[in-house]
Amino acid sequence: xxxxxxxxxxxxxxxxxxxxxxxxxxxxxxxxxxxxxxxxxxxxxxxxxxxxxxxxxxxxxxxxxxxxxxxxxxxxxxxxxxxxxxxxxxxxxxxxxxxxxxxxxxxxxxxxxxxxxxxxxxxxxxxxxxxxxxxxxxxxxxxxxxxxxxxxxxxxxxxxxxxxxxxxxxxxxxxxxxxxxxxxxxxxxxxxxxxxxxxxxxxxxxxxxxxxxxxxxxxxxxxxxxxxxxxxxxxxxxxxxxxxxxxxxxxxxxxxxxxxxxxxxxxxxxxxxxxxxxxxxxxxxxxxxxxxxxxxxxxxxxxxxxxxxxxxxxxxxxxxxxxxxxxxxxxxxxxxxxxxxxxxxxxxxxxxxxxxxxxxxxxxxxxxxxxxxxxxx
Numbered sequence: 001x002x003x004x005x006x007x008x009x010x011x012x013x014x015x016x017x018x019x020x021x022x023x024x025x026x027x028x029x030x031x032x033x034x035x036x037x038x039x040x041x042x043x044x045x046x047x048x049x050x051x052x053x054x055x056x057x058x059x060x061x062x063x064x065x066x067x068x069x070x071x072x073x074x075x076x077x078x079x080x081x082x083x084x085x086x087x088x089x090x091x092x093x094x095x096x097x098x099x100x101x102x103x104x105x106x107x108x109x110x111x112x113x114x115x116x117x118x119x120x121x122x123x124x125x126x127x128x129x130x131x132x133x134x135x136x137x138x139x140x141x142x143x144x145x146x147x148x149x150x151x152x153x154x155x156x157x158x159x160x161x162x163x164x165x166x167x168x169x170x171x172x173x174x175x176x177x178x179x180x181x182x183x184x185x186x187x188x189x190x191x192x193x194x195x196x197x198x199x200x201x202x203x204x205x206x207x208x209x210x211x212x213x214x215x216x217x218x219x220x221x222x223x224x225x226x227x228x229x230x231x232x233x234x235x236x237x238x239x240x241x242x243x244x245x246x247x248x249x250x251x252x253x254x255x256x257x258x259x260x261x262x263x264x265x266x267x268x269x270x271x272x273x274x275x276x277x278x279x280x281x282x283x284x285x286x287x288x289x290x291x292x293x294x295x296x297x298x299x300x301x302x303x304x305x306x307x308x309x310x311x312x313x314x315x316x317x318x319x320x321x322x323x324x325x326x327x328x329x330x331x332x333x334x335x336x337x338x339x340x341x342x343x344x345x346x347x348x349x350x351x352x353x354x355x356x357x358x359x360x361x362x363x364x365x366x367x368x369x370x371x372x373x374x375x376x377x
Contacts, residue, residue: 003052003092004092004093015038015041018100020100025080029074030237032067033071035063039057054068054091066176069175070172070205076168079097081094081095083095089171089174148195149195150195156190157186157190161186161190166200168200169203169204170189173185173204176211192206197229199235201236205236205240206221206225209239248282249275250262250268253282253285253289256286256290257289257293258299270305273305274288274308278308280316284308287322288307288308291307
């Protein structure tokens with residue numbers, strides 16, 4: 001990792017956080033981005049020139065190098081810093097810009113736009129000539145139109161990639177993919193950005209997440225993105241929480257089954273079914289996996305599915321309910337065993353000694369028989 005020369009055009013002896021940064025820039029920034037910017041201010045006030053690296057910043061802030069790069073690119077996008085890169089696209093210099101000069105230029109631009117906006121507002125207030133009503137246009141439901149994937153023409157690509165944000169996004173994705181962006185990549189990125197409505201930060205996190213799993217295929221990345229969209233994941237924070245939960249659930253099932261590999265596609269479908277269709281907590285799923293191992297001595301997803309299907313039919317929602325079901329099963333089994341042992345065996349119909357009706361004798365009968373025998377003698 002190359003060394004970065006860090007310098008500023010306004011150096012002071014102490015680390016001062018401008019109120020302007022706290023009021024205008026910090027509220028809309030990710031917390032990790034703020035942390036990186038504050039650390040840069042701290043470094044710049046150590047001396048006029050200090051050598052740092054992406055790796056050293058990541059170690060200091062207990063973050064990944066990709067997170068540091070994403071934060072730097074964010075602050076570059078809003079002009080709080082300027083980044084210089086070499087021919088290999090590595091960052092070799094960071095310049096912390098004057099935040100007050102940036103604010104003044106922004107206010108000036110707003111002042112220039114204000115009169116034109118006022119004129120536009122005044123003209124909008126004037127009565128307009130009535131126009132014939134337009135014929136209604138047939139449209140499909142929005143939820144179906146949302147995921148329609150268009151094919152962007154060269155003119156559309158040129159228009160959509162002409163913004164600083166998209167240029168910045170494409171540059172970061174090239175870093176993640178470790179190659180130049182291909183036409184298929186570009187079509188997907190523009191689709192996610194323009195049609196699905198993902199922010200640039202969310203698309204960057206999407207690519208970072210997929211690349212971390214060694215998945216660079218556009219089809220895989222698109223599938224993950226659309227699943228996020230369907231689940232309402234529209235921020236980096238939501239995506240981070242969802243991926244952490246996703247990984248922890250899979251790891252819990254793998255641990256219960258004693259697997260040292262990622263689940264296969266069919267196995268993932270089982271886990272997805274248990275979590276989403278049945279709505280079971282991971283604790284209940286792990287309990288089913290543990291019972292499967294005890295009964296079958298192997299990680300049998302189908303057997304575990306039968307257990308969970310039975311619990312789902314009985315509306316199980318917590319482990320305590322499973323304990324009660326076990327107790328009821330034990331009681332019923334014991335009752336059946338007692339009933340079976342208390343029933344006298346029926347005589348066999350094939351026994352020839354049982355062909356005639358049997359008689360039960362009392363003590364009086366035995367005494368009477370004894371007297372009759374004595375009189376005969």
